[in-house]
Amino acid sequence: MTITTPSPYGQSQAETKPKLSQLCEHCHSRKAQIKRPKNLQKICKECFYEVFETEIHNTITNANLFHPGEKVAVGASGGKDSTVLAYIMKLLNERYNYGLEIVLLSIDEGIIGYRDDSLATVKRNQVQYDLPLEIVSYRDLYDWTMDEIVACAGIRNSCTYCGVFRRQALDRGAMKLGISHVVTGHNADDMAETVLMNLLRGDVARLEKSTAIMTESKGSPVKRSKPFKYSYQKEIVLYAHYKKLDYFSTECSYAPEAFRGTARELMKNLEAIRPSCILDIIHSGENLVLKPKKQRTQFRKNAKAGSKVPTEMEVRSDGSVSLTSAGFVDGNTCEKCGYLSSNKICKACMLLEGLEANRAKLRLEGDQSFVGAAKLTRTLENLSF
Amino acid sequence: MSTTEVQLCSRCKTEPSVTVSRKEPFCSQCFIRFITGKQRKAMAAEKFKIQFSKDPKKEHILFPCSFGASSLVLLDILLCLMNEQNSNPRGQVGFHLSVVYLDDSSFEKHDTVITDVINAVKEKYQTQNLPVTFEVVDMDGFFEDSENLRKISVNLDDYQTHIQPLSQSEHSFALSQLLQALPNRASRHDILQIVKAQLIQSHIIKSYNSSDSDSETPISTVLYAHNMTTMANEVLSLTVKGRGAEIHKLLTDSVLTLPISSTQTAQLGILHPLKDITSTEIQTYLTLLSLTELELKHKNQPTLMNKQKTINEIVNEYYKDVDVDHTGNIISTVVSTGGKLGDPLTLKKNDGSNESSTEQCIICHTSINGNPSPDKWLSAISYTSKLPPLTDLQKQSYSEWVESCKPSVNEENHEPPSQDQNQTQAQTGKLCYGCIVTVGGVKKADQDGFVWPVVTKERYDVDDVLKEFSLD
Ligand code: SF4
Ligand SMILES: [Zn+2]
Ligand SMILES: [Zn+2]
Ligand SMILES: [Zn+2]
Ligand SMILES: [Zn+2]
Numbered sequence: 047m048t049i050t051t052p053s054p055y056g057q058s059q060a061e062t063k064p065k066l067s068q069l070c071e072h073c074h075s076r077k078a079q080i081k082r083p084k085n086l087q088k089i090c091k092e093c094f095y096e097v098f099e100t101e102i103h104n105t106i107t108n109a110n111l112f113h114p115g116e117k118v119a120v121g122a123s124g125g126k127d128s129t130v131l132a133y134i135m136k137l138l139n140e141r142y143n144y145g146l147e148i149v150l151l152s153i154d155e156g157i158i159g160y161r162d163d164s165l166a167t168v169k170r171n172q173v174q175y176d177l178p179l180e181i182v183s184y185r186d187l188y189d190w191t192m193d194e195i196v197a198c199a200g201i202r203n204s205c206t207y208c209g210v211f212r213r214q215a216l217d218r219g220a221m222k223l224g225i226s227h228v229v230t231g232h233n234a235d236d237m238a239e240t241v242l243m244n245l246l247r248g249d250v251a252r253l254e255k256s257t258a259i260m261t262e263s264k265g266s267p268v269k270r271s272k273p274f275k276y277s278y279q280k281e282i283v284l285y286a287h288y289k290k291l292d293y294f295s296t297e298c299s300y301a302p303e304a305f306r307g308t309a310r311e312l313m314k315n316l317e318a319i320r321p322s323c324i325l326d327i328i329h330s331g332e333n334l335v336l337k338p339k340k341q342r343t344q345f346r347k348n349a350k351a352g353s354k355v356p357t358e359m360e361v362r363s364d365g366s367v368s369l370t371s372a373g374f375v376d377g378n379t380c381e382k383c384g385y386l387s388s389n390k391i392c393k394a395c396m397l398l399e400g401l402e403a404n405r406a407k408l409r410l411e412g413d414q415s416f417v418g419a420a421k422l423t424r425t426l427e428n429l430s431f
Numbered sequence: 432m433s434t435t436e437v438q439l440c441s442r443c444k445t446e447p448s449v450t451v452s453r454k455e456p457f458c459s460q461c462f463i464r465f466i467t468g469k470q471r472k473a474m475a476a477e478k479f480k481i482q483f484s485k486d487p488k489k490e491h492i493l494f495p496c497s498f499g500a501s502s503l504v505l506l507d508i509l510l511c512l513m514n515e516q517n518s519n520p521r522g523q524v525g526f527h528l529s530v531v532y533l534d535d536s537s538f539e540k541h542d543t544v545i546t547d548v549i550n551a552v553k554e555k556y557q558t559q560n561l562p563v564t565f566e567v568v569d570m571d572g573f574f575e576d577s578e579n580l581r582k583i584s585v586n587l588d589d590y591q592t593h594i595q596p597l598s599q600s601e602h603s604f605a606l607s608q609l610l611q612a613l614p615n616r617a618s619r620h621d622i623l624q625i626v627k628a629q630l631i632q633s634h635i636i637k638s639y640n641s642s643d644s645d646s647e648t649p650i651s652t653v654l655y656a657h658n659m660t661t662m663a664n665e666v667l668s669l670t671v672k673g674r675g676a677e678i679h680k681l682l683t684d685s686v687l688t689l690p691i692s693s694t695q696t697a698q699l700g701i702l703h704p705l706k707d708i709t710s711t712e713i714q715t716y717l718t719l720l721s722l723t724e725l726e727l728k729h730k731n732q733p734t735l736m737n738k739q740k741t742i743n744e745i746v747n748e749y750y751k752d753v754d755v756d757h758t759g760n761i762i763s764t765v766v767s768t769g770g771k772l773g774d775p776l777t778l779k780k781n782d783g784s785n786e787s788s789t790e791q792c793i794i795c796h797t798s799i800n801g802n803p804s805p806d807k808w809l810s811a812i813s814y815t816s817k818l819p820p821l822t823d824l825q826k827q828s829y830s831e832w833v834e835s836c837k838p839s840v841n842e843e844n845h846e847p848p849s850q851d852q853n854q855t856q857a858q859t860g861k862l863c864y865g866c867i868v869t870v871g872g873v874k875k876a877d878q879d880g881f882v883w884p885v886v887t888k889e890r891y892d893v894d895d896v897l898k899e900f901s902l903d
Binding site: 063064066069072073074075076084085089092093094096097100101104105108241242245246247248249250253276305308311312315316318319320322323325326327329330331332333334335336337338 | 587615617666667669670671672673674675676678679737738740741742745746748749752753761764765767768769771772773774775778800805808811812813814815816817818819820821824825826827828829831832833835864865868
């Protein structure tokens, strides 16, 4: 099945004439059915589709995200954001002749009851949208599933591990497919939330880049971009709903970190009195610029980098790593896995080492609960295939 | 530690502690010294110190004072310092202090009367012997000069700003009218903050232009009573209001260049002496010195629903909620992060479009980022559907709508464009992002609309400023 652009005006049911006050604020000819979360305008379904799609197209063209002939992977999780993204990417690519080759790329973190079900959704999407699908699993890449990692390292840091592994997994999956551009379903709400979080956590290193639509980190051969940067989460939900898209809506059993939850709650309260606040925060985020550091510290830092003093790294929940040294030296690779890394071993391998040590320790101490849990997970996983 | 054992103050190690701050037990005296020390550090400059010369050139400090908790602490510290300097028989107080209160009583209800509060302060600190003046500025005076008043609106299709003269019937305008035109408490609060900032600014400009009073030198330093908690609040609130570009200004103690006339500028020192002190510490200070009774009390607000709160109130609640261990860690993190920010206008790399602008917002007077300008930024991410009507029914609806838009001849509400509109057509001006959002939120149907004193020709022409802002 291919996507056929639904006739934007097609309303097969017999129409009844709406009252003047009920008319769509854009076309003034159809009945308004949706209050746009972005600006509370009352518009008809057809205008909503048109506006939602065109705004994303404008975002893509204004930022020059793609070039003709480019092979692009859509990070597909089966959730609503990435499902709508896959649908929209295909739609816009056909409507505006982007000339893109689109592939779905999914990561199987190994989370029973969540990822297995959502991957089933992605597999249906693959058929519905007629796009090739590649699945990369933590199990194959790291010999660990997220369920095992949580059993070993606890639930608190689950997203930290998951983020680091996912970043590398996406890169590896993309590279395997010969793709150097992954688009993800991060939306405006995520962006705004990230701006607030970076301020609240004092994450100076990331502050300036919190709203970048495209990130090309030197440590990765694959660039990421976010065509939904200005799309409201609620509008994505509405779009998926009215277009009857097939998506999976259960949240990961290892709930996102508590702190992010508080930021989400804050945004919800703010949105109630200022619907534009999501865009307002993004606008602010684009204007947060760090003062240049004092000359002296700059000098010291360079000296430090030159003397090859190992520098500390911080891993963030999205898997990115902050480099406190002068930066990444191109061409360096991880001694263990060969993945690009500014340090001797890459972040994923560092985390894996810790996990292995922990597993060994737990085995020594004869902690049956862990071994049991992991075993159980494996068994369950096997059962599901 | 047994319950009967009294914990000793960790500073003097003799007095019993009465409060714990930053995990340290303090006795009353050491706590007050600790807080006062922060202020002294912030104002360590030679210019504020006691003067021993015969003909001292006094520094003139302006202190916009709300007579709220933080303001009272700073006022207490300043007046005590003055009294201390004054008691030195050989010296003179090193600075002149102008305490200015922006009076909002025409639209905000208070339980205490401001003149009573000021009189109580004067008496308590024996200010008759000190070089300090108290002034009450009526906020309603902001709209006093009707000549510059304009109606500002934003076209939500292309985000262009439209400036129109007021009609003859609207020759006078009050701040309360503007506040009524705003959709909620949140945007009223935003606008009031801008009005306050501009009233303070014109107060400063006035001090440079009043040649008649030789006794006072022009204002050289402005003190703000923000504490760490209110600073952290502002950082987040400004971000939420789309005014993130202004954070650096708020958090940097700096020297500000203020244009005071078309040819002159003045260098102003901006200080936040309480910026390292949390609001809990402010409260402790007030309690220990029994200053709470001096506080200007607002009429008890009924509990507000979420929708009725201001951005700052919601942010405030958030900080309280996340500070579960009462360490204030997040607050100090936010303040120090904000302190690392700079001016995006001068720092932002020009990504291609070399369009940099030095234009200022006609409402809040901040410099507008031209890269891209806020109207372009907004237009680029918003799209208005142009889907035509298709079915006969839709076409019929559409033509009915077109018909309904035509002004009917009898209706007087739809005034034809007045002639003076042509006159002022040349008057253009831009809004910053935050003000576009605020003005865009004003109900279109509202007759008052967004009225503001707009001075576009020579913004700091002395005569204009005097005419506009002189209160007597
Ligand atoms: S919520 Fe955390 S653990 Fe679950 S999939 Fe997302 S990053 Fe991984
Ligand atoms: Zn419509
Ligand atoms: Zn590695
Ligand atoms: Zn003591
Ligand atoms: Zn403005």
